[in-house]
Amino acid sequence: MKIMGSEPTAFWVALNLAYRSVHRDMEEALKQAGLPSLRWYDVLWELERAPDGMRPFELENDLLFEQSNLSRTLRRIVGEGLVEEFTYAADRRGKVLRITAKGRRLRKQMWAVYGPQIENKFGPLADTEDADKLIAILKSLIS
Amino acid sequence: MKIMGSEPTAFWVALNLAYRSVHRDMEEALKQAGLPSLRWYDVLWELERAPDGMRPFELENDLLFEQSNLSRTLRRIVGEGLVEEFTYAADRRGKVLRITAKGRRLRKQMWAVYGPQIENKFGPLADTEDADKLIAILKSLIS
DNA sequence: TTCATATAGATGTATTTTCATCTAATCTAT
DNA sequence: ATAGATTAGATGAAAATACATCTATATGAA
Numbered sequence: 001m002k003i004m005g006s007e008p009t010a011f012w013v014a015l016n017l018a019y020r021s022v023h024r025d026m027e028e029a030l031k032q033a034g035l036p037s038l039r040w041y042d043v044l045w046e047l048e049r050a051p052d053g054m055r056p057f058e059l060e061n062d063l064l065f066e067q068s069n070l071s072r073t074l075r076r077i078v079g080e081g082l083v084e085e086f087t088y089a090a091d092r093r094g095k096v097l098r099i100t101a102k103g104r105r106l107r108k109q110m111w112a113v114y115g116p117q118i119e120n121k122f123g124p125l126a127d128t129e130d131a132d133k134l135i136a137i138l139k140s141l142i143s
Numbered sequence: 144m145k146i147m148g149s150e151p152t153a154f155w156v157a158l159n160l161a162y163r164s165v166h167r168d169m170e171e172a173l174k175q176a177g178l179p180s181l182r183w184y185d186v187l188w189e190l191e192r193a194p195d196g197m198r199p200f201e202l203e204n205d206l207l208f209e210q211s212n213l214s215r216t217l218r219r220i221v222g223e224g225l226v227e228e229f230t231y232a233a234d235r236r237g238k239v240l241r242i243t244a245k246g247r248r249l250r251k252q253m254w255a256v257y258g259p260q261i262e263n264k265f266g267p268l269a270d271t272e273d274a275d276k277l278i279a280i281l282k283s284l285i286s
Numbered sequence: 287t288t289c290a291t292a293t294a295g296a297t298g299t300a301t302t303t304t305c306a307t308c309t310a311a312t313c314t315a316t
Numbered sequence: 317a318t319a320g321a322t323t324a325g326a327t328g329a330a331a332a333t334a335c336a337t338c339t340a341t342a343t344g345a346a
Contacts, residue, residue, distance in 0.1 A: 007274055008265035009258075012165070014281035019162035020207045021285045022155070037332095057294060064163045069333055071296055093294040093341045122151035125280055131154060134277045137268055138157035142164045180302095200324060212303055214326055236311045236324040 015138075026117050033113045036106075039063075041114060043077060044107040047099040054097050055088065082106055169260050176256045179249070182206075184257060186220060187250040190242040197240050198231065225249055 027038060042063050047054055060070050074097070077083050082103035088094040099107070125131045170180060185206050190197055203213050217240070220226050225246035231237040242250070268274065 008261050008268070010278055011265045011268065011274060011281075012261050014278045014285075015158070015162055015165070017207060018281040018284040019158055022158070024207065025286065039332095055294080064160060064167065066334065067295075068297080068335075072332080075296090088294095091294075091342070093339095095295080118151050118155050121284060122154045125283070126150040126154065128280070130273060130276050130280060131150070133273070134280055135154055135157045137277065138154075138161040140268075141161040141264060142157075143168070182302095198324085209304065210325075211305080211327080215302080218326090231324095234312070234324080236309095238325080 022121055025121070026114065029113055029117050030110065035110050035113060038114075039065075039073060040077060040082075041107065041110045043073065044082060044099055044103050044110070047083060047097055048104060048107055052096075053086070055094055056097065057094075059097070077103075165264055168264075169257065172256055172260050173253065178253050178256060181257070182208075182216060183220060183225075184250065184253050186216065187225060187242055187246050187253070190226060190240055191247060191250055195239075196229070198237055199240065200237075202240070220246075 023038070030037065030041075043059060046059060046062060056070060056074060057067075059065060060067055063070075065073070074083065074085075078085055080102075082100060084098050084100055086096045086098065088096045166181070173180065173184075186202060189202055189205060199213060199217060200210075202208060203210055206213075208216070217226065217228075221228055221240075223245075225243060227241050227243055229239045229241065231239045
């Protein structure tokens, strides 16, 4: 019989705190620089890599967004002119999103802050061969 | 010069998605069972292990709570009779929190759902011979 | 075709979280 | 002792997120 303080719990607790700590610091750095949140970055970067645009529901899956949350986030992002919406001919319920030039510029500006943050936090670990193993494990947890 | 798709970024992306995916599922399971959120669990468990009670600011540090958020979360938790507040004689700005019998019962109920979730997700990994090393890496990210 | 079901996305409402600021108590240096 | 700075915690207002539901289109089986 497993007891509470066992290994799996320790792993989850560490994962939890690590994520939150890093996330908090990164949001802080972006805010400090007068830039939007990480969620916005994720959307912009995802769209920047999709030359033909993406559907909202694809973003939802890739980024683990709550549907209603994404819908409103997109409204704001589109409102800022960072992304454009087009009706999707093949399915008239849907739409297609494409990043704008302005969106690309902002994404790049954000990367200037975000990138170094990642480098600071994770650069030192990246050498460890254990890091690869950990990445694999982390990926396996995603459903 | 580092490019964007490099190792550290892969690590962070995996950490990010893993956390969110697991967290979402766990919250879902708790909600399904009509139980409060993980944040409440964290507070209750932390207090359960503190025989002499804890100060809010200690919880704030241990659980990476935003101060104002914790303040309100505590109001709700105390409102439900799960935790009691006492004035802290040695520093009259502060207070001491102690879990109640009701709080302990609820914490246990929650564990009946939460524990198995952890076991499901992380149990399989625990065999990894260097789980400890991976945990250490995660912990090293916490500031 | 037609009815039932499923999917894409929006939106009203409630809840949670953040941000900024406030009060009261404590601490520190003079 | 006292002025200034710091800390514990609360709170109004704003923003983000979640939940439930709704509309419109699409799909699939009879």
